[in-house]
Amino acid sequence: MNNLMRAAEILKYHQPFHYSEEREVPIPRPDEVLVQVEASGLCLTDLHLAQGRQNLGQLPRVPGHESAGHIVEMGRAVDGWQIGQKVLIVIDVPCQNCYHCFTGQTQRCRKLQRIGFERDGGHADYVAVPARNLISVPDRLSSEDVATLPDAGATMYHSLVSQGKVGVGQKVVVLGVGGIGIYGVQIARLAGAEVLATSRRESRLAVAEAHGAIAVNPLKENVQEAVMAFTGGEGADLVADCIGTEESVREGFAFLRPGGKLLIIAYIDDYFRIPSIPLFSTEKEVIGCRGCNRQELVDTVSLVAQGKIKPVIGAHFHLSEINEAAKRLEEGDVVGRIILTR
Ligand SMILES: [Zn+2]
Ligand SMILES: [Zn+2]
Numbered sequence: 256m257n258n259l260m261r262a263a264e265i266l267k268y269h270q271p272f273h274y275s276e277e278r279e280v281p282i283p284r285p286d287e288v289l290v291q292v293e294a295s296g297l298c299l300t301d302l303h304l305a306q307g308r309q310n311l312g313q314l315p316r317v318p319g320h321e322s323a324g325h326i327v328e329m330g331r332a333v334d335g336w337q338i339g340q341k342v343l344i345v346i347d348v349p350c351q352n353c354y355h356c357f358t359g360q361t362q363r364c365r366k367l368q369r370i371g372f373e374r375d376g377g378h379a380d381y382v383a384v385p386a387r388n389l390i391s392v393p394d395r396l397s398s399e400d401v402a403t404l405p406d407a408g409a410t411m412y413h414s415l416v417s418q419g420k421v422g423v424g425q426k427v428v429v430l431g432v433g434g435i436g437i438y439g440v441q442i443a444r445l446a447g448a449e450v451l452a453t454s455r456r457e458s459r460l461a462v463a464e465a466h467g468a469i470a471v472n473p474l475k476e477n478v479q480e481a482v483m484a485f486t487g488g489e490g491a492d493l494v495a496d497c498i499g500t501e502e503s504v505r506e507g508f509a510f511l512r513p514g515g516k517l518l519i520i521a522y523i524d525d526y527f528r529i530p531s532i533p534l535f536s537t538e539k540e541v542i543g544c545r546g547c548n549r550q551e552l553v554d555t556v557s558l559v560a561q562g563k564i565k566p567v568i569g570a571h572f573h574l575s576e577i578n579e580a581a582k583r584l585e586e587g588d589v590v591g592r593i594i595l596t597r
Contacts, residue, residue: 261597262379263577264315268307271578272378273315281375281383288386289328290342293398295377296321297572297580297593298406298434304372305581312373320346320370321406321592322377323398326389333386341392343401343556344377344384345549346370362413362546378574378595390553393560401556403434403566403592408559409552411438411495414518414544416446417551419493423447426486428510431497432463434592435520437567439495440468445563448493451485453478458590462567482510491515499523504541505530513537520544567591 262278283289301318304311323343326336336342349356350366361367370376370384392401415421425448429439432454443450444467452463453471460470471481482491490512496503499521507517508529517539519527529541547555558564569589572580573596580593 260380261574262317263319263574263595264317265305265311266315268305268314270305272305272318272581274575274577278317278379280381283328283330283383285330285332286385286387287330287383288326288333288336288342288389289381289383290322290324290344290377290389291327291381292319292322292324292377292379293597294323294402295319295574295595296403296407296434297378297577297584297595299584300406301371301378302581302585309372317375317377317379317382318371319376319378319382319595320372321403322371322382323392323402324377327381329386336386336389341394341398342389343392343552344370344382344405345388345390345552346405347546347548348374348385348388359548359550361548378577380597390549390556392556396556396560399568399594400559400566402594403568404555404559405552406546407435407592408438408564408566409547409555410520410544411435411442412555412558413547413551414495414520415439415442415493418542418544419495419516419518421446421448421493425449425492426451426489428482428485428491428494428507429453429463429468429497430494430503430507431521432459432468433497433587434567434569434589436495436497437462437466437591438564439497440466441564442558443493443495444468445558449485451482451491456588456590458588462590466565478506479509486512493518495520497521501527504528508533508539508541511537511539514539516540516542518542518544568594570594571596573597
């Protein structure tokens with residue numbers, strides 16, 4: 256193997272991604288494997304990272320927290336995996352030695368590092384990751400089929416199933432059906448809920464509708480009225496906010512029935528405002544939802560393998576076109592995720 260590779264890097268904040276063909280191939284440590292990446296999902300968070308919204312430590316950093324490929328090299332302490340095996344990469348590298356890790360809630364670990372954030376990620380030809388961050392990919396699925404699951408798919412699974420306890424007969428509202436929200440529609444439907452989904456983009460609403468949601472465009476309809484009609488005037492059991500603005504949180508809270516749960520899955524604005532007396536008197540719950548644990552990603556892959564969830568891929572760009580892809584993502588007209596190919 257040549258020891259140089261192609262990679263998209265964050266060289267400095269507030270600049271476009273830097274595409275290089277001369278980044279050194281990482282050398283796996285004893286407990287790590289080297290994965291040759293075949294597909295990686297481009298997330299809005301990658302764009303936020305390039306804007307310096309999170310401290311990534313020493314730059315340059317290779318972003319990319321949704322990546323799949325196959326094993327090409329293994330550290331000497333790695334056991335139970337094989338060269339050539341198809342794998343998907345879990346984002347979080349938790350400390351394994353705290354209350355949250357001991358109780359299986361690794362997504363809450365305060366000392367975790369993340370692939371594509373504090374550690375180099377998958378927008379490259381190769382990425383070195385701890386072997387315990389691998390998930391085996393069934394033969395019938397391609398890297399592209401699973402690449403978007405570590406964040407978009409499994410975050411929605413964690414949010415609706417584990418945090419929201421979505422169930423049969425419930426009424427669920429999904430605010431925003433971009434790359435992540437479209438998984439929300441599918442998972443809520445799969446759990447036996449009825450779903451109303453909102454977007455200002457007709458193309459996204461059409462896909463949400465095709466997956467069984469009632470589609471509402473806030474530019475054309477009053478969403479509050481649509482939700483009340485949808486829920487027989489009661490309000491929703493669950494609202495999954497995939498927008499993350501002060502406005503979306505305020506509206507989402509208002510759409511709930513008493514005792515309903517507002518799942519906060521996005522964070523565009525720095526602060527949200529919740530009205531105090533309605534919160535107190537209706538016992539509505541406002542719940543933060545971050546990422547997933549390993550098992551939730553395994554479950555999500557399994558649902559895709561069974562054909563119960565279908566990844567929605569809106570566009571493909573070559574890794575070298577990452578800045579064009581970022582522009583498309585920012586313009587907001589992509590339905591589902593963008594995949595970076597190799
Ligand atoms: Zn992401
Ligand atoms: Zn921990």
